Amino acid sequence: MSKLVAALPMYDWPEMRGEVDAQWARLRDAFRQRGIDAPEAVARSNRDLPSVPDGIRDGAGKLIAPDPATLPPDEFDFHQLWLSPALLFGQTCWGPMDLGLARHVQVIAQPNYDEFEGGQGELYSSALVMLADGGPSLASPADGKAVVPLDLIRGKRFIFNSPESMSGLHGLTRDLEAMAESLDIFASRSESGGHRSSIVAIAEGRADIAAIDCQSWALAQRFEPAARRVKVVGWTARRKGLPFITARTTPADVIASMREAVASTAKQSFVQRVG
Known part of the structure; x- marks a missing residue:
């Protein structure tokens, strides 16, 4: 053994x-x-x-x-x-x-990550998800650059999976810094313990926005019913x-x-x- x-x-x-x-x-x-x-x-x-x-x-x-x-x-x-x-x-x-x-x-x-929307080779990105409003989800940009809708997310309640997470926290932090913004754009920040829990929190109205890595987002669409009540409003930049x-x-x-x-x-x- x-x-x-x-x-x-x-x-x-x-x-x-x-x-x-x-x-x-x-x-x-x-x-x-x-x-x-x-x-x-x-x-x-x-x-x-x-x-x-x-x-x-x-x-x-x-x-x-x-x-x-x-x-x-x-x-x-x-x-x-x-x-x-x-x-x-x-x-x-x-x-x-x-x-x-x-x-x-x-x-x-x-x-x-080629098989997942938001992925390309060894690079992946995170979907920025919010409560669905009847409109379509935003497709991942072909160039892999960040698409962060500042006006839409300003003043919202941000939830992330872990303080160490690149996909759930640090990637978005870096993208905001590149736009001369910071996590202070959000009204509040809280930790969920996992990407799946973040999606559920948004669907249940306990948070407004989260960054979900593209593979976890694909899994959520397969297995998590709450994913049907949220939509993609932006994407972080692709990273390793x-x-x-x-x-x-x-x-x-x-x-x-x-x-x-x-x-x-x-x-x-x-x-x-x-x-």
Whole structure:
């Protein structure tokens, strides 16, 4: 049994579990064909993470996270996953990466967003969604530049999924700054805990606007009834999508083999090689 950990948590909605498991099975088999001891299944809770009795430490020996065994077993702390020394293959967001995670992990590859409106290759954007008013949704611009309707969103209640999120917060922040504006354009700001929860909050009238990454927006249109009560009014600029990562201690030859495996399964698992 492998002592390593894999997870694909960023789009692992309950309705998507079968598809995520199938994606991992393709990658797992491609890894094993190259001699990599890939785990049978993806992790989905803290109990799936191996214990680190003295806590997780960085290269200098500084404690950066507690022992996963001390956390609520039925919850899933993504930071524990990302920082685990046993992480073989995982996925994160460039928000946490820019805020310091990049020092502790290595990037394997970028996903391909071609199949989603608002995506192009390794780049993705976020749909700005508000309560539907009978009018059509705004299509994603072909040039990938930001389309932010300042007059429409000024004074509205903004809701975001996480303070670390590039797609839900930092991307829009940067686009507003490029327009000589800031998050102060909004009457209020609140955290929902997830893109799906943000959509529900808007549909229920508890918030007015959110930035939803294009893949999550596509999933919401498939699985979330509340998505039928909101519409797209703008788009953030395209940026690099959610990277696939591995532990900082993963050997270079293993990373090279994983990149080959990712490239070999690209048509089935919608990922592409980087580096």
